[in-house]
Amino acid sequence: MNIRFCNARILTMADGMNIIENGELHVRGDKITYIGSTEKRENLTRQWDKTIDLKGNLIMPGFKNCHTHSGMTFLRSRADDLKLQDWLFNEVFPLEAKLTDEDIYYCTKLAILEYLTSGVTAICDMYLSPKAIAKATEQLGMRCVQCGALSGDVGEGKVEKMRELYNSLNGKHPLTSYRLGIHAEYTNTKANLEEMAKLVDELKAPVYLHNSETAREVEECKERYGMTPTAFLDSLGMFNYGGVSFHGVHVTDEDMDIMKKHNMSVITNPASNVKLASGIAPIERYLEKGINIGIGTDGPASNNCLDMFREMFLVTGLAKLRENNAAAVDAYRVLEMATVNGARAIGLDDSDVLAPGKNADLIVIDLHQPNMQPINNIVKNIVYSGSKSNVKMTMIAGKILYENGRFHVGEDEDAIYRDAQNVIDKM
Amino acid sequence: MNIRFCNARILTMADGMNIIENGELHVRGDKITYIGSTEKRENLTRQWDKTIDLKGNLIMPGFKNCHTHSGMTFLRSRADDLKLQDWLFNEVFPLEAKLTDEDIYYCTKLAILEYLTSGVTAICDMYLSPKAIAKATEQLGMRCVQCGALSGDVGEGKVEKMRELYNSLNGKHPLTSYRLGIHAEYTNTKANLEEMAKLVDELKAPVYLHNSETAREVEECKERYGMTPTAFLDSLGMFNYGGVSFHGVHVTDEDMDIMKKHNMSVITNPASNVKLASGIAPIERYLEKGINIGIGTDGPASNNCLDMFREMFLVTGLAKLRENNAAAVDAYRVLEMATVNGARAIGLDDSDVLAPGKNADLIVIDLHQPNMQPINNIVKNIVYSGSKSNVKMTMIAGKILYENGRFHVGEDEDAIYRDAQNVIDKM
Numbered sequence: 029m030n031i032r033f034c035n036a037r038i039l040t041m042a043d044g045m046n047i048i049e050n051g052e053l054h055v056r057g058d059k060i061t062y063i064g065s066t067e068k069r070e071n072l073t074r075q076w077d078k079t080i081d082l083k084g085n086l087i088m089p090g091f092k093n094c095h096t097h098s099g100m101t102f103l104r105s106r107a108d109d110l111k112l113q114d115w116l117f118n119e120v121f122p123l124e125a126k127l128t129d130e131d132i133y134y135c136t137k138l139a140i141l142e143y144l145t146s147g148v149t150a151i152c153d154m155y156l157s158p159k160a161i162a163k164a165t166e167q168l169g170m171r172c173v174q175c176g177a178l179s180g181d182v183g184e185g186k187v188e189k190m191r192e193l194y195n196s197l198n199g200k201h202p203l204t205s206y207r208l209g210i211h212a213e214y215t216n217t218k219a220n221l222e223e224m225a226k227l228v229d230e231l232k233a234p235v236y237l238h239n240s241e242t243a244r245e246v247e248e249c250k251e252r253y254g255m256t257p258t259a260f261l262d263s264l265g266m267f268n269y270g271g272v273s274f275h276g277v278h279v280t281d282e283d284m285d286i287m288k289k290h291n292m293s294v295i296t297n298p299a300s301n302v303k304l305a306s307g308i309a310p311i312e313r314y315l316e317k318g319i320n321i322g323i324g325t326d327g328p329a330s331n332n333c334l335d336m337f338r339e340m341f342l343v344t345g346l347a348k349l350r351e352n353n354a355a356a357v358d359a360y361r362v363l364e365m366a367t368v369n370g371a372r373a374i375g376l377d378d379s380d381v382l383a384p385g386k387n388a389d390l391i392v393i394d395l396h397q398p399n400m401q402p403i404n405n406i407v408k409n410i411v412y413s414g415s416k417s418n419v420k421m422t423m424i425a426g427k428i429l430y431e432n433g434r435f436h437v438g439e440d441e442d443a444i445y446r447d448a449q450n451v452i453d454k455m
Numbered sequence: 456m457n458i459r460f461c462n463a464r465i466l467t468m469a470d471g472m473n474i475i476e477n478g479e480l481h482v483r484g485d486k487i488t489y490i491g492s493t494e495k496r497e498n499l500t501r502q503w504d505k506t507i508d509l510k511g512n513l514i515m516p517g518f519k520n521c522h523t524h525s526g527m528t529f530l531r532s533r534a535d536d537l538k539l540q541d542w543l544f545n546e547v548f549p550l551e552a553k554l555t556d557e558d559i560y561y562c563t564k565l566a567i568l569e570y571l572t573s574g575v576t577a578i579c580d581m582y583l584s585p586k587a588i589a590k591a592t593e594q595l596g597m598r599c600v601q602c603g604a605l606s607g608d609v610g611e612g613k614v615e616k617m618r619e620l621y622n623s624l625n626g627k628h629p630l631t632s633y634r635l636g637i638h639a640e641y642t643n644t645k646a647n648l649e650e651m652a653k654l655v656d657e658l659k660a661p662v663y664l665h666n667s668e669t670a671r672e673v674e675e676c677k678e679r680y681g682m683t684p685t686a687f688l689d690s691l692g693m694f695n696y697g698g699v700s701f702h703g704v705h706v707t708d709e710d711m712d713i714m715k716k717h718n719m720s721v722i723t724n725p726a727s728n729v730k731l732a733s734g735i736a737p738i739e740r741y742l743e744k745g746i747n748i749g750i751g752t753d754g755p756a757s758n759n760c761l762d763m764f765r766e767m768f769l770v771t772g773l774a775k776l777r778e779n780n781a782a783a784v785d786a787y788r789v790l791e792m793a794t795v796n797g798a799r800a801i802g803l804d805d806s807d808v809l810a811p812g813k814n815a816d817l818i819v820i821d822l823h824q825p826n827m828q829p830i831n832n833i834v835k836n837i838v839y840s841g842s843k844s845n846v847k848m849t850m851i852a853g854k855i856l857y858e859n860g861r862f863h864v865g866e867d868e869d870a871i872y873r874d875a876q877n878v879i880d881k882m
Contacts, residue, residue, distance in 0.1 A: 101828070101829070102829060103831075104828075104829065104831060104836065104839075104840060105831040105832040105833075105835035105836045105839060105840070106831040106832070108785070108786060108832075108835050108839060109771075109781070109782050109785035109786065110781060110782055111780065111781050111782050112781055115781065138825055138828055138829075139825075141825035142825035142826050145824070145825060145826070145844065299768070299772065301776075302772035302773065302775060302776045303771075303772050303775060303781065303839070304775070304781050305775040305776055305778070305779050305780055305781045305783075307776070308776070328840070331839070331840070332835070332836075332839040332840040333826050333839065333840030333841075333842070334826070335826070335840075335842060338765065338768065341726070341765065342772075344536075344730075345726065345729035345730050345769075346729060348729055348730060348731070348732040349728075349729045349732055349734070349735070351732070352732050353538065353732055354536070354537060354538050354539055354542065354730065354731045354732040355536050355537055355538050356732075358535070358536035359535060359536065396868075396869070396872070397572070398565055398566075398568035398569035398572060398868070398871075398872070399569050399572070399760050399761070399762070401528070401531075401565055401872045401875055401876065402528070402529060402531065402565075402872070402875050402876040402878075402879050402880075403876065404530075404531060404532045404533040404879060405532040405533070405535075406532075408532035408535050408759070409531065409532045409759075412531075412532060412535060412730070412758070412759040412760065413531060413532070413755070413758070413759040413760030413762075414760075415760070415762060415842060415843050415844065416842050416844050417572065417842065417843050417844040433860070441823075441825070442823070444825075445823070445825070445828045445829070448828055448829050449828065449829040449830065451829075452829050452831060453829075
């Protein structure tokens with residue numbers, strides 16, 4: 029489809045927070061081909077399959093949900109208000125043990141619908157059954173970077189399986205990619221981690237992982253190895269080709285230096301961190317150190333929603349609280365994290381800003397709603413008072429997948445709801 | 456209008472968190488007349504002006520936004536990311552000084568539209584120009600409890616003016632009431648407060664106020680009077696007929712005992728408290744003491760949105776963080792605060808639960824959206840993953856004011872947006 033947007037405000041994010049007024053954006057196939065002021069030729073509409081008059085609404089890059097476990101939708105509201113250990117060992121793990129690949133396929137589809145309502149155009153997913161996840165995301169049209177989650181016993185051939193997934197999921201479908209990953213330091217033996225470091229060396233690839241989410245995790249690692257998780261894994265060569273730390277709540281200055289040295293990114297998940305009482309990540313300090321930051325929702329069992337607007341407010345709000353300074357981590361920094369910097373963190377360099385040649389991964393924000401009025405500052409409106417109700421359209425790879433509250437994913441949403449409900453009902 | 460809802464799930468909140476399945480709710484005029492299972496008579500529809508098949512969606516009491524400054528919408532996104540003193544003295548106060556009664560009327564109307572999108576059926580508003588606020592809320596159909604905001608110099612006849620407002624705004628319109636109020640301890644002289652305490656004695660009425668929002672405010676009061684604001688005001692007899700503390704972030708056990716003794720309520724405003732780096736209110740401790748709690752958004756200059764879903768998540772999330780306990784302040788307690796307990800805090804005893812004879816102040820939550828699926832626990836879905844996008848209908852006093860994204864307030868929303876924009880543009 030060739031689509032022309034006109035009468036748009038456009039926040040490309042290629043030029044700071046400048047907004048093009050009365051702008052025009054063209055999409056051909058899966059790419060953006062033009063961004064600029066509205067053209068005047070009278071016969072312009074003839075070239076387009078569709079012309080969309082945005083009436084002053086805003087086009088901007090879609091949000092990148094840089095850490096999630098989509099398949100956990102079946103657990104939403106099933107196990108809340110529990111202490112972390114009760115939650116994990118008495119609720120999450122026993123129910124997860126019953127999941128089939130097909131269950132994960134259904135639950136991932138439900139999550140994708142929710143991402144679309146929140147303007148998410150790419151996810152970084154870590155969960156069981158990578159091929160089922162790829163099937164769901166490719167079918168519905170979601171851009172997905174998956175990562176491995178090594179844990180347990182490598183004697184089970186898990187590292188070999190990860191090599192196989194790395195080779196079979198990368199380069200096969202334009203929406204899908206796969207990164208090396210370990211679940212966390214605390215869920216692996218040293219032998220596992222050493223085996224993984226060899227694979228890193230062989231593939232020369234970054235490693236994604238849960239890192240320093242809780243104080244307890246860090247303390248136990250120091251007891252085991254005399255080092256923080258970041259320092260210990262670095263000592264094994266795990267980050268020689270970079271990496272991505274999910275959470276990064278409890279880190280030292282030395283940890284940050286290691287991350288900076290290896291050009292690693294941090295993904296912050298504030299809603300999950302407060303709901304599980306894990307703490308507040310030192311966002312301002314990361315920014316001072318020049319470490320790239322993205323934002324994730326974490327999974328629906330711990331959050332429980334997959335809404336980047338809530339996350340954005342929490343990133344800035346919690347930073348202000350943590351630093352005891354209402355000027356800390358302003359709205360501009362947060363919007364960069366949720367979009368451009370998130371894209372860069374998870375290796376989606378063609379889906380970062382809006383520019384000709386970039387992937388047409390974009391959203392339309394409805395400014396004609398009371399929470400977006402008056403228009404004193406659009407970026408601050410989005411970060412401080414924005415809501416998923418303002419997402420008027422979500423486009424991924426040039427396809428309109430969600431518009432005006434309706435899904436266009438080639439499947440009936442009620443059937444997706446039923447399939448997901450069935451997963452938990454039969455347990 | 457006589458309206459019949461059928462095929463509804465109904466959370467009356469008169470019976471804990473029990474939900475009536477396949478329920479029926481009738482509204483005649485401004486009251487609820489029936490709640491129960493669906494009636495079978497074939498000619499039932501003939502009696503109704505409108506029958507609404509909810510297809511399994513949920514009816515519940517509307518949210519009570521128990522602390523706001525609606526007229527401050529003109530400042531939304533105008534002054535963020537500033538330290539509190541800069542924000543207040545360099546931005547808020549100079550711009551507020553230019554506001555006319557008419558400006559506040561326009562800005563309040565904008566806020567009312569936003570409340571409706573978030574399922575708010577009553578507000579407790581503290582702002583300049585009470586008569587302009589009453590005009591706006593009565594015209595658009597919002598239930599509004601206003602409170603005074605004594606500050607400055609009582610020599611200007613302010614206490615007399617409050618008595619006049621108390622008499623002229625109470626009992627005149629079914630949607631409007633007015634309570635005594637002082638802005639805060641720190642914005643009043645002792646003479647003001649003594650004068651106010653006399654009025655309390657005369658009218659035998661509770662007093663609403665900003666109380667112990669910041670640590671600095673408490674410290675300065677202790678320097679002035681050797682007591683916390685709560686203790687000092689109590690010593691003047693200010694709370695002899697009860698009262699409502701907005702914020703209540705920095706309080707002692709003795710403060711809580713005073714509140715409990717006078718049957719006072721606390722209104723927590725978590726988004727504002729994090730954005731201005733004021734701190735986290737001790738919600739769990741208030742609950743332990745048996746003190747009634749409601750929830751407010753505070754004004755759009757400090758929040759910046761007027762969205763009770765964000766507030767609900769923050770109440771539980773921040774409590775979990777503060778107590779370092781993921782089991783703290785669960786979803787049930789939070790939903791009670793946002794609805795029933797909020798209503799009781801601000802004296803709206805006829806708008807608390809859903810029951811025959813109560814005001815028809817209710818909302819419909821759309822469960823047919825991905826963030827409400829699967830249905831493991833509806834209350835937890837609302838508190839942990841709910842969003843204003845789930846508000847399918849907002850009804851106040853039997854009138855449908857918002858339904859399926861459209862307003863029915865008798866005025867064009869674009870005109871309201873324009874009038875509010877004009878207020879800030881002309882400054």
